Amino acid sequence: MVITDEILYVGAEDRNLDLFESQYPVSDGVTYNSYVILDEKTAVMDTVDNRGTAQWLDNIRKVLDGRKPDYLVISHMEPDHGANIARFVEAYPEAVIVGNAKTFPMISQFFDLNLTGRTLTVKEGGTLSLGRHTLQFLMAPMVHWPEAMVAYEQTEKILFSADAFGTFGVNSGLKEQWSEEAARYYLNIVGKYGAQVQALLKKAAALDIQMICPLHGPVLKEDLGYYLDKYQIWSSYEPEQKGVLIASASIHGNTLAAAGELADMLRGRGEECVEVLDLTRTDVSYGVRKAFFYDRVVLACATYDGGLFPCMEEFLAHLKSKNYQKRTVALVENGTWAPGAVRAMRGMLESMKQITIPEPAVTIRSALNEDSRRALEELAEVLVTA
Ligand code: FEO
DSSP, rough: OOEETEEEEEOOSSSSOOOEEETTEEEOOOOEOHHHHHHSSSSEEEEOOGHHHHHHHHHHHHTTTTOOEEEEEOOOHHHHTTTTTTHHHHTTTTOOOEEOTTTHHHHHHHHHOOTTOEEEETTTTTTESSSOOEEEEEEEESSSSTEEEEETTTTTTTTEEETTOOOOOOOOSSSSHHHHHHHHHIIIGGGGEEEEEEEHHHHHHSSOOOOOEESOOOOOSSOOHHHHHHHHHHTTTTEEEEEEEEEEOOOSSSHHHHHHHHHHHHHHTOOOOOOEEEESSSOOHHHHHHHHHEEEEEEEEEEEEEOOHHHHHHHHHHHHHTTEEEEEEEEEEEEESOOOOOHHHHHTTTEEEEOOOOOEEEEESSSSOOOHHHHHHHHHHHHHTO
């Protein structure tokens, strides 16, 4: 695939993967992107996952058309990109491997390779001239591993952005598709490191960027402000949408029914954007994305073994690990003989930053009755003005 006359796509599509990083469902697959820059010197930008080895090596052979690669630039060592470093080193013994001071110790951990005389270590702001093209390297620690770096090609003004601006899916070219799946990708995988992403965005703001080539998903060529704005919102933990997510963890359906009634109460009070999410039937990665999307969340949970129904406990654990913050989170519990979910949810939320828990917390005894329905009405009233 041609990106520009001298920059070509050599990555691999993976349409059959069940779980990316062994945890995220990818119904539309994922791509492992890699690029070749053709110039007086040739550079391959990253390798691909083991699942794409044959396709990638074949793509490189075709694009190079008899030439040998001079450089392999390693922007990120995670195996969805770095898995083929040893194969590349063996296939192209003249090529120099380009990384930073944190890259090469990781290569030694993953592979038993002798790279003596074959490495080029770059630093913040360092450049590598290929002829007409010059790569400028910017360190991007924790976006998404410590050794991550991005490369800005100065002539064509292209940012090779590593995991940043990546997304799940092999068909995520439209902005709307991109923003859903890129948000799920970003918030679940890189979400913990908002401060580090902000630092990278500051560096990017000083560059004239005409195109972004990430390591997953489509190359971004138009309306780059849209994508940069999304990253600004996500990395600063701000909500994207005024609205309420009601996340339900219901065993037999009574808690879910209460979530539905609360949604109707909110809509009846003029709340335009209300979504009920059944955590028992939804992968937690989608729940995390939605919790970050809205400014207010209601957690409605059945009591289980004196604590939380497991999918709610998992949901909150994920939110905590992704640095969830700056939200209003209301609580609804159900319990037939000893309701304890509100106490447990409150305990988990107290360890997160800037979480406001409005009153009342609502207790349902088995199924909604007149008293608990009234309490839900009261909570709806509080939420629409929160
Ligand atoms: Fe796509 Fe952090 O690897």
